[in-house]
Amino acid sequence: MTTYRTATPARPEGDDRGAQVVVTATARCPLASHVFEMVMEPMDVHVAQARRTTATVLKQWSLPEAPAEDARLVVSELVSNAIIHGSGDVRLRLLHDDHELRIRVTDGSTAPARRRRASATGLGGRGLHLVACLSSRWGVADGGRTTYAVIPTLTEAPPCRRTTQSGTDLTC
Numbered sequence: 001m002t003t004y005r006t007a008t009p010a011r012p013e014g015d016d017r018g019a020q021v022v023v024t025a026t027a028r029c030p031l032a033s034h035v036f037e038m039v040m041e042p043m044d045v046h047v048a049q050a051r052r053t054t055a056t057v058l059k060q061w062s063l064p065e066a067p068a069e070d071a072r073l074v075v076s077e078l079v080s081n082a083i084i085h086g087s088g089d090v091r092l093r094l095l096h097d098d099h100e101l102r103i104r105v106t107d108g109s110t111a112p113a114r115r116r117r118a119s120a121t122g123l124g125g126r127g128l129h130l131v132a133c134l135s136s137r138w139g140v141a142d143g144g145r146t147t148y149a150v151i152p153t154l155t156e157a158p159p160c161r162r163t164t165q166s167g168t169d170l171t172c
Contacts, residue, residue, distance in 0.1 A: 034061050036094040042083040042107070050079045050092050061096055067153045070134040071101055074149045077127040078105035081113055081147065099154035100136070105147050112144035 036057045040046040054075045058068040075092065082090040088108030095102040115128040131138050135149035 034094075034096045036092075038092045040090050040092075042086065042088070042090055044083065046090065047076055047079050047083065051076045054092075054094065057094060058096075058101075063096065063101065063153055067101060067151050070151050071103060074103055074131050074134055074151065075105075077131050078103065078113075078147050078149065081105075081127055082107040085109065085111070085113070096153065099152065101151045101153050103135075103149045103151070104141075106142065106145050108145065110144040112140040113147040 036054075038050060038053060040050065051072050055068065055072055058071060063071070071094075075094075079090060079092060082105050086107030086109040091104075091106040093102075093104040093106070095104075113128060115132065128138070131149050135151050138147070138149040140147055
């Protein structure tokens, strides 16, 4: 397992602190689990940073475009909700294995995320509805501190799993 640590300075002018980013990937198999984590202060500017960083990571992981686009929108919504309704630092965690991408956003608030009914003229209340529409499942964990969504990513048979002529399934 390889771990990379870097600071990403995407803060307002004059603020020299960077969000902490930790990327972990296993090298055993092209479809082995990949993990990405990013911790940021609850500032509006970090929503766009999380979206851009997610796009870059998913491209490096060779995710197909359709689930990657869905994931970018889900990340935007979950990080926005954590910044607006949560408390403390916001942690984004992406976990990709051979068939799904799990997105987890954690903050310090124990009040669980809830879908709200949006009014026809209101600006809010649609985020978790979008998350529900774009993911195969979503929910709340860790006593309300984490909101997660799962996006299927498998579009064809995994290339690192092969069945032999005798019917034995081989994996990397």
